Amino acid sequence: MEKVRFQEQLLAYEQWKKDVINTIEEYAPWLEENGMSSQDNQQRIEHTLSTLKSDKLTIAFLAEFSRGKTELINAIFFADYGRCLLPSDAGRTTMCPTEIFYDDERDEAYVRLLPIETRLQDTTLTQLRHDTKQWVHYPLEVDSVEQMQAALREVIETKSVTLDEAKHLGLYNQDLHPHQSQPPEMIEIPKWRHALISFPHHMLQKGLTILDTPGLNALGTEPELTLNMLPAAQAVLFVLGADTGVTRSDMEIWQHHIKGFQSSRQRGLMVVLNKIDTLWDDLREHEDIHDAIRGQQRSSAKMLGIESKAVFPISAQKGLLAKIRNEPALLDKSGLLDLENYLGQDVLNIKQQIILDTVSSDVGQQPQHVVR
């Protein structure tokens, strides 16, 4: 089967949705002409149309820090820019949950950052989201990769505060400093609590939202992320590293933040074994490398209690490089397109099903008529 990039599948899905909207728009006058229109019918049709038009798709990237979530987001979505748009480097990873989407209302590119001190307020993130005064706003100049990279680096910024301040903000955890007899005087904490990136990428403009998360720590300190934002996502992408294997903190995220939600309702879940390039070795036979990757894929799957084929071995780094340099052999070897292909099918099928359910329950009597 030919592998289709996620972008192309999303475009096909958008076309399908547009067709459904057109059909429903034609349905209302048709009912009228045939004397079957009623106020109730019209209202339901309007409700369906507004649901369809505001339809969003959120994919949450969830994993312990440094598994390559940000690199993978760059590889899937931003390879066209020829560089890492979002900062992904060793040691300094995304510090705050970051939503990447397109703001149609303002129709502009920006990064907006919520200061960490807002944790002291008695307001929820949902409330703060609409209170633009509390956010620091930087416009993004989409024609300048340098300007954008510089502005986007804010999401990895930290600041040094006293132990008391860190405690006051609820950001000091003694377990993180197990080898020190005395607690440290100064603590490094994230500068920002949340970041919103509005970016005019064609998929984001079509209603896709990506949620990039920092790691287990943030899941503990920001309950809204766990309670509201992750459950609202239509798909979760869980990332493991081939260099580390399945660690205790990977297991904790899996057990507490992913598995629990899975049973409650249908949504997409993908498990990725990233950094398989760390197993590529010029001195080893091709077969040996293949076996080593399969071995890790099997053992990771076993630990998570899922089927081996549900784990996608990939190299985000090599996939990104292959896209930038246009090297099909390397892209194939990176496994990135297998993941994108699945992402497109699985997530979009679920979305399609949700839309079909909305249409059939709202527009009612003859849903098959509408969506055929």
Ligand SMILES: Nc1nc2c(ncn2[C@@H]2O[C@H](COP(=O)(O)OP(=O)(O)O)[C@@H](O)[C@H]2O)c(=O)[nH]1
């Ligand atoms: N070798 C290798 N390194 C990777 C790969 N993906 C990410 N990395 C590196 O792993 C580090 C952490 O990546 P990042 O995307 O920031 O991880 P995050 O904290 O999960 O967002 C960075 O130094 C990346 O360059 C990969 O596929 N292969």
Ligand SMILES: [Mg+2]
């Ligand atoms: Mg990151």
